[in-house]
Amino acid sequence: MTSVFAPVIGLRRVFHLEQMTDRGFALLTGGRSCPTRQEVGGWRRHLRWYEVDAFCRRSAPWDLIAGDDALVSFDEHTLPRWTHKFSVPKGYVTTRNKYMRCEKLFYGYHVELDRYLCVQGTPGRTELRDLAVPLTRRVLTGGRPRHLHALFDAGAGKADADVRALLDLVAETPNLTVTLRACRYPHRLRLWKQLPSGLFVAFEEPGPYVGAPTKEIRLAETRTTLKAETEETAVRTIVCREIVPGPKKDRWHPLYTSSAAAPREVLTDFRQRQHHEQAYRIGVHDEFLNASPCGYDKDSPDPRRPRFHRGPLQMIGWLIALAYNAMGDLAVQLPERYHRAHVDTLRRTFFNRSGQVYCTPEALIVYLDPFHEQQALVPLIDAVNAQQRRLPWLENRRLVLSLSPDPSPARGGGP
């Protein structure tokens, strides 16, 4: 329970439990005193990978995509590791632009609903191309969508064989479409730049900010022959050229796709992958995703070859994803201005509030002190109270959430 609620309340590190004396947090996490860091850390370190896999499998929100059209992005999040004692495999960390010790979490993310779907923890040397096909298969078998449109970044297609593996999966799965950004290898880029200008269709898009000049993009459709293949098996390629005014070079965004949709539509779908990247940013800054427990075994006899324990890394990564999903579900039930609100916004506005807790023989009454946005919570609190939830760890007392009768406390006084 502590690990579940830690990302919700904003507990940055497990050792911050040493200073935690909040009785409300103790009741929330299943006890009457706050848990110790030793207890929680020990539980985390001894998580078995197969138990974690089973938990992830059973708690995945497949109901979001079952029998429906799904637009799912697959991408990795790299967690840098700073250890000098253990020889942890290295990988490329894009945000730091360096090759360093790291571990990775690969997620499947529904970019239209903004919900995580699945997770896989790996050592740092694993790349997206290694897991692109297995993760897609997992979503297809677990979620059983009517149609799945899978989006990948360029890491899924570093080699032509990786692209072909994805396209082979498309060939054997009728309800699957794949779009991935093509690597901008010089010889390929040279070919795309040589496309006749008549093939390009120009579009205007709004600028990056209000009042900015409009942005021009040009889209062309072509086919790219992969290495050691023939023209018949060439891949449909959408070439997007973003015109940059001034002396700078234009930007080229080629996309391999198995979709038959119009180029503009494919580009629009692919651009929604940015929601996935944004979710990682929220995870890092609001839920402290980078503080997930390390996957290398600190008890390994040889520090130069530490064993890899997937359980702790994947479990905490998945709990953070589930907390993200749950807070997204909560925000949907709030007024519209809170839809798609960030985790820290919800925490600052609604979660970390002071109040009183009354314990009676029948109920645990949580009485929040007045705050300005409390009226937004009234329908939600009424719904929770109507469910008559009980707390098994508190002698099955009924949980009652309560608000202050004063809806709008006076702001700071002034003349």
Add this chain to the structure above:
Amino acid sequence: MSTDVQSYADWLEQAAVPEASLTPAQQQVLHTAFGFLQEAGSDYYSRRFLSHFLLHCRAGLKTAAIARLCGFSRSSAVDHRGLSTKEVVQAAHHRLAGRAHGKLLPRYAGPIAEFVLTHPEASRYDTLDFIQRTWGVSVSRVALHRFLKKYGLDQAGGVAAVPLPGAASPDPEPLPSAPPDAGTAGPVVVTAALPPAADAALPLPPPEFFLPPPSTPAPSCSCPPPSTGWPLPRTASRMPTARCSAGS
């Protein structure tokens, strides 16, 4: 009590109170009471105030006789006997407010718990007044009783405010115990905690509830002492600024 009483004797006869059995003092009190009824009318509120007066004026009248004189049932008069004047006024106000309207929502439980905890001597009518003032709803006593019972607020001693962090607990007390199953016969035994004062002791569970103390071994004496970091710049020796005479 019928409203067509014309005389004092008829009033006594209708209430089956023989005049011969009354003492002179009681007769005087009842004469005055009859005059009050003639003047104020025989509506509910007049009769209620009159019965309250007769029950507490130490005239030696029996409760059943007062009930018949004022037109109440005996059981109601027995209930009225235990009320204070303030509660009688509150009851009159509650009746004047008319039919109960509004609903006691579960989210009202927090302010009501706070009221019950800070006003342990408050009557049901005080609580009803608090609800009327706070949310503008008028609920019946029965509804309030059910609400308080549902959330365990019917006994102020059974409510414990979980204290703020940092408060010490010199004398641990358990939280109010949960009731037995609904199917269990017999009265509900509630371990009532004392009404907490401002610096009340924390209600703590038994010691076996808590997690065992951490078993992480302390650093051994052979471990190197923890580093205190680099020395402060002002305590470090100054670097010589004179150039070395390499040629000499």
